[in-house]
Amino acid sequence: MESTAGLRERKKAETRQAIHKATLRLAVERGLDHVTVDDIVEAANISRRTFSNYFGSKEDALLYGEEQRIRSLVRAIRERPAGESGWRALRGAVRDELEGVGEPEREWAVRTSLTRRHPALLARQLANHAALERELVQAISDRDGAGKPAADLKCRIMAAAFLAALRIATHVWIEEQEARPLSQIMEQALDEVARPFC
Known part of the structure; x- marks a missing residue:
């Protein structure tokens, strides 16, 4: 059965x-x-x-791959070792995801470029990212023992900064026509925003 x-x-x-x-x-x-x-x-x-x-809808079908990657990333963050800080768990999860599935296929760059040119897709993607941000805030909060207003604010800023770094890295990767590995650009972008969270 x-x-x-x-x-x-x-x-x-x-x-x-x-x-x-x-x-x-x-x-x-x-x-x-x-x-x-x-x-x-x-x-x-x-x-x-x-x-x-x-x-x-056709938009749902087109964005399915991205939504699967989002779910996989959230799952990977939740599965990180309990003793890691929120920021280390975020970085470790994205590193593990890229190592596990390898560098994104051309499909990811194409889908991202399509999304940037199509308002209906962009709106849907923004909604996906807002949902992801909420899930990341919760995952970080669960890890860092938040509950106080200041801790909640820190978790929100951390999640937003993490997602902004990933988004910018992806756009740079596409603009450079995938000349460097996405993982390298993401590490560089995350280094730039990491200082307040380490």
Whole structure:
């Protein structure tokens, strides 16, 4: 029974990924405004109903990869050793994530560039980042024993600074046309904001 459930979940994950990849490919080829759900359904070789079972819109399908990375990062932060400070846990988690999955594929740069040019995607991405920031604040707070207003403020600033450093590093990586590894640029950006949190 357990292996059947595991297989079913794996198949669902594969279907989500196939829809995401088809959406991304079509958006790059045609521009997101010129891609319909019917186009995605045809490219992914699925039914419209299957698409609707997994995603509410083409924007959802396009941003799926980013949302998975966000969930993975939050999970990695929560799994860091208990004795680490919030800042060390954030840095360790992002380092582990990049080592675990390797440098981002071209897909990440393409998706980020698409998002920057498309208002609906940008709005959705901002909402994702706001949710991530809340989760990071909670994870840091759980670690650093916050509860006092000053500690809460520090956790919020730390989470915002961390995300800003990652966002800026990603934009520099894309602007440099991936000339340097993203991990190197992220480490440099995080070093720049680390001093108050170490």
